[in-house]
Amino acid sequence: MYRNINKEIANIFRKMAAIYEFLDDRFRAMAYQRAANIIEDLPDDVRHYLETGELFKIRGIGPSIALKIEEYIKTGKISKYEELKKLIPEDFLELVDLPGIGPKTLKRIYDELGISTKEELIKALKDGRVERLPGFGSKKVENMLKALQLYEVSKRRILLWEALQLSKYLVDKLNELKEVRKIEVVGSLRRRKETIGDIDILIVSDDEHRMKIMDYFTGFPEVKEVLVKGPKKSSVIMDIEGKERQVDVRIFKDDEWGAALQYFTGSKQHNVHLREIAKEKGLKVNEYGVYDVKTGKKIAGETEEGVYNAVGLDWIPPELREDRGEIEAAMEHRLPELVELKDIKGDLHVHSTWTDGAYSIQQIVEYVRKHYNYEYIAITDHSKAVRVAHGLDEEKILQEMQEIKKLNKMLGLDFIKKGVEVDILYDGSLDLSDEVLAELDWVIASVHSYLNQDNTDRIIKAMENPYVSVIGHPTGRILGQRDPYPLDMDAIMKAAKETGTALEINAQPTRMDLNDIWIRKAVEEGVMLVISTDSHNLGHFAYMEIGVAQARRGWATKENILNTRSWKEIQEFLNKKRKRLGAKVKR
Numbered sequence: 410m411y412r413n414i415n416k417e418i419a420n421i422f423r424k425m426a427a428i429y430e431f432l433d434d435r436f437r438a439m440a441y442q443r444a445a446n447i448i449e450d451l452p453d454d455v456r457h458y459l460e461t462g463e464l465f466k467i468r469g470i471g472p473s474i475a476l477k478i479e480e481y482i483k484t485g486k487i488s489k490y491e492e493l494k495k496l497i498p499e500d501f502l503e504l505v506d507l508p509g510i511g512p513k514t515l516k517r518i519y520d521e522l523g524i525s526t527k528e529e530l531i532k533a534l535k536d537g538r539v540e541r542l543p544g545f546g547s548k549k550v551e552n553m554l555k556a557l558q559l560y561e562v563s564k565r566r567i568l569l570w571e572a573l574q575l576s577k578y579l580v581d582k583l584n585e586l587k588e589v590r591k592i593e594v595v596g597s598l599r600r601r602k603e604t605i606g607d608i609d610i611l612i613v614s615d616d617e618h619r620m621k622i623m624d625y626f627t628g629f630p631e632v633k634e635v636l637v638k639g640p641k642k643s644s645v646i647m648d649i650e651g652k653e654r655q656v657d658v659r660i661f662k663d664d665e666w667g668a669a670l671q672y673f674t675g676s677k678q679h680n681v682h683l684r685e686i687a688k689e690k691g692l693k694v695n696e697y698g699v700y701d702v703k704t705g706k707k708i709a710g711e712t713e714e715g716v717y718n719a720v721g722l723d724w725i726p727p728e729l730r731e732d733r734g735e736i737e738a739a740m741e742h743r744l745p746e747l748v749e750l751k752d753i754k755g756d757l758h759v760h761s762t763w764t765d766g767a768y769s770i771q772q773i774v775e776y777v778r779k780h781y782n783y784e785y786i787a788i789t790d791h792s793k794a795v796r797v798a799h800g801l802d803e804e805k806i807l808q809e810m811q812e813i814k815k816l817n818k819m820l821g822l823d824f825i826k827k828g829v830e831v832d833i834l835y836d837g838s839l840d841l842s843d844e845v846l847a848e849l850d851w852v853i854a855s856v857h858s859y860l861n862q863d864n865t866d867r868i869i870k871a872m873e874n875p876y877v878s879v880i881g882h883p884t885g886r887i888l889g890q891r892d893p894y895p896l897d898m899d900a901i902m903k904a905a906k907e908t909g910t911a912l913e914i915n916a917q918p919t920r921m922d923l924n925d926i927w928i929r930k931a932v933e934e935g936v937m938l939v940i941s942t943d944s945h946n947l948g949h950f951a952y953m954e955i956g957v958a959q960a961r962r963g964w965a966t967k968e969n970i971l972n973t974r975s976w977k978e979i980q981e982f983l984n985k986k987r988k989r990l991g992a993k994v995k996r
């Protein structure tokens with residue numbers, strides 16, 4: 410069974426926290442919120458902690474909450490949660506933990522306007538009743554409507570990272586049948602789009618085994634509803650961590666495999682364009698092969714490369730198949746050589762227990778050295794403006810630098826780079842003094858406040874600081890939760906280029922910031938990019954995979970990505986900026 414029990418419990422605790430807040434019980438709300446974060450960040454399955462008895466010793470989790478975790482593990486339910494659910498209108502239960510709305514706001518709307526359904530809520534937001542409540546105003550109402558709209562969209566689409574994990578599980582399970590001879594994920598997931606509508610899987614098997622495979626697939630315990638079931642295609646709705654996810658499986662023959670891969674990888678626009686090109690050449694392309702229209706003879710279909718070659722194109726990496734010029738480039742043999750995961754030499758955005766990370770620098774370094782072939786990592790904890798993360802002031806940063814120095818000495822290597830994620834303040838100045846920034850190896854500057862205003866000027870001012878290496882998560886969007894703040898991207902790109910500041914591709918699954926379109930623009934403008942995981946936990950280092958995928962969707966090659974280079978080369982890049990802006994260079 411596909412499950413992440415830590416996440417299931419964390420989700421319930423977040424709901425409980427929100428309900429407690431709705432009920433004006435701040436104390437319990439905070440306790441459950443904290444417990445949710447702790448459970449989600451545990452390195453092992455909570456069941457393991459129960460078995461070893463460690464569950465009752467986890468810091469930040471009191472005995473009454475630990476008992477509830479035990480109850481959930483044993484019964485699949487938390488009776489307190491079942492009780493709490495009844496104290497809030499059904500529709501509000503769904504909305505109560507939505508960022509951008511909040512339990513307190515819902516409570517006031519409930520008390521003061523007598524509203525208890527989503528439909529009524531939207532109506533009252535639109536007809537001015539909410540706006541007229543003291544302390545609300547048009548801006549707040551607008552933001553609430555936006556949050557509701559983003560939520561509805563996010564319910565229909567899966568984050569790339571989650572879809573990848575689910576698809577890996579499904580492919581492994583299907584592969585247990587020896588009748589499955591070839592299997593591949595296709596659709597938007599193969600193209601590595603940042604969100605995925607449904608998961609599409611292709612299989613090759615002998616004709617007589619098709620129904621056996623389909624019986625097996627539609628019988629998975631996660632399957633909640635079978636939409637279609639046949640020898641060629643089955644489509645199901647799965648219940649995954651309480652959310653509905655559609656999965657389509659299609660079965661083809663060996664000599665159709667390449668054509669089917671090509672067709673079902675899409676995108677639709679890419680396929681439409683490809684068929685146009687084929688038509689001009691007197692060819693027809695469908696999911697079974699490429700055919701000569703005059704003779705009706707099949708000329709390709711077994712391999713995907715064969716399909717593209719038959720219409721006069723080079724094979725096109727799936728990440729590029731959005732009809733954004735890749736077909737023309739493939740025709741003229743000028744497709745870019747895209748960056749690959751193995752090109753990455755280090756991760757340059759990592760949080761430790763010095764601020765809001767879950768592990769100490771030493772634990773992080775041990776883990777990364779064991780699991781990754783990196784030449785360096787940068788520890789980049791928050792600066793003081795980020796109070797919720799206990800951001801560091803100058804003195805603390807200097808202490809953290811001392812610890813890194815000590816750890817490097819123990820390693821006998823200059824593996825850990827001394828970094829920071831410094832806040833860009835309201836006026837574009839930075840949250841730490843230049844004297845301290847000058848001593849650091851790597852400086853990320855990020856916007857974490859005033860997220861609704863145009864932030865172009867703030868970010869440009871930050872880039873003009875000689876010590877800023879890169880702008881973190883440049884557009885500030887959170888998928889399904891928050892739109893990017895308004896930015897004049899032309900101006901940002903121009904300033905990045907002129908100052909020699911890199912832009913980040915933040916690979917946190919809900920950020921994926923920059924997006925593919927802006928990466929492409931950066932590549933075209935010659936702006937340097939950095940792919941980072943923004944790790945707060947050991948498991949997060951694996952997000953590098955989707956960060957690289959996003960870079961590929963933006964046509965980035967190895968040359969466009971700074972952290973494919975040795976540290977010496979990175980330092981040259983940074984010193985060039987310092988020199989140009991008249992600051993002291995670092996060695």
Ligand code: DGT
Binds near residue numbers: 602605
């Ligand atoms: P998604 O699921 O919304 O993230 O996007 P896709 O691209 O995975 O779209 P999906 O699942 O509807 O279809 C999978 C691929 O099948 C799609 O990328 C292109 C290919 N395809 C080509 N022509 C058609 C068509 O007429 N209907 C459908 N459903 N798919 C088509």
Ligand code: CA
Binds near residue numbers: 597607
């Ligand atoms: Ca799909």
Ligand code: CA
Binds near residue numbers: 607
């Ligand atoms: Ca589909």
Ligand code: ZN
Binds near residue numbers: 758760830943
């Ligand atoms: Zn960060």
